[in-house]
Amino acid sequence: MATRQAPAKEKLIGAAVKVVREKGFNATSVDDLCREAGVTKGAFFHHFPTKVDLGIAAAEAWKLHANELFGGAPFMAAEDPLDRILGYLEFRRDMLDGPIGEFTCLVGTMVQESYDTLPALREACQDSIWGHALTLVDDIEAARVRHGVTGDWTAESLALHTQGVLQGAFILAKAADDPRAARDTADHLIRYVRMLFNLAPETKE
Amino acid sequence: MATRQAPAKEKLIGAAVKVVREKGFNATSVDDLCREAGVTKGAFFHHFPTKVDLGIAAAEAWKLHANELFGGAPFMAAEDPLDRILGYLEFRRDMLDGPIGEFTCLVGTMVQESYDTLPALREACQDSIWGHALTLVDDIEAARVRHGVTGDWTAESLALHTQGVLQGAFILAKAADDPRAARDTADHLIRYVRMLFNLAPETKE
DNA sequence: TGAAACATACCAACTGGTCGGTTTCGGAGT
């Protein structure tokens, strides 16, 4: 059933994810991408009509990758939806470590450069961010019911807020060339969600 | 004392602030900047050795601009430091309106593209973000004392958190090509700060 | 009058993208 995917296409998408996260979309040339993927320019333009089209494909791959990574993580096995949400946020906080280019967000980077000039890429980035954020909505709703929490906010806005805070954390990490401020910001986010659900502050080990 | 500044230099900095916010640093060419500023290339390279140096100058100008704008805003006259903080955050939330290129952050945009490739620009962006964030620290400390609030967080981390959330809000606005999600995120931030200081949720009019 | 401010023509390197070609490969016919 699954038609055997040509390797060059996948290698180019992988190269885009890696290099664009480091250098940004505009600063990454087609030659850079071909070199990183070990592929020629002919192969590039056989699979993608333009460089932007590779960016769009990378944004789609990024969404699939994220939903797979987090959807299959251990914390998702928790019975209480609130534990799944907090597990997700703690997982994301703990990821903020090591080389900056390895934990930051491809589509957050790309959308900064493209929102006004490359509408198709902007839309792909929105789809990627929203597509991941919305996977949290059901658990937030369920947690609200289970814990009897109301408040003047929607589950969707809280889901997007978590993504926004993480995007902001990436910027702080990039600016400082150090992930500490990013982790502090994630801690504030976790503290906020706990307070929304009337939980005591996270205990430190 | 103030040596009469040559207009070309200022015009170029102004042009950089405007165009880079729209198109990003890398996608903005020297010719773009000269055209926008109404200045020739000769003038450009007379005042700035390289394009990156203009970016750095723009980052510095941006910090001054921000601290002037917010430091002189009406909410700063409030007597209670907590009111000044909340006034600041509400002001920033209310700014999230109109064309996206007019409320987003220059240095947040630039640092995404430069953190790994242009260390001098990255540092200027950090200085700009941190330099603004730190103007909030004294009020946060004072509010903590005044309202008897402790908790497992530092004033500096909360100040940086506010900037991080705003940076994330800009990304959401750019991705959606719409500021609504950004305002929702700012509302969550305000709700968080109010909860930290044991205030009731913001009343809507 | 001398230095700083500004202008214009120019350049080598690089940009995204094209184009004519060769190689690879799954299946159809025998």
Add this chain to the structure above:
DNA sequence: ACTCCGAAACCGACCAGTTGGTATGTTTCA
């Protein structure tokens, strides 16, 4: 099993436009 075929995959030389930056001026002004 073997050949053959057409399409898809892949190659690399090439191109016109743009890039950041330079060289050589002329103008402005204290």
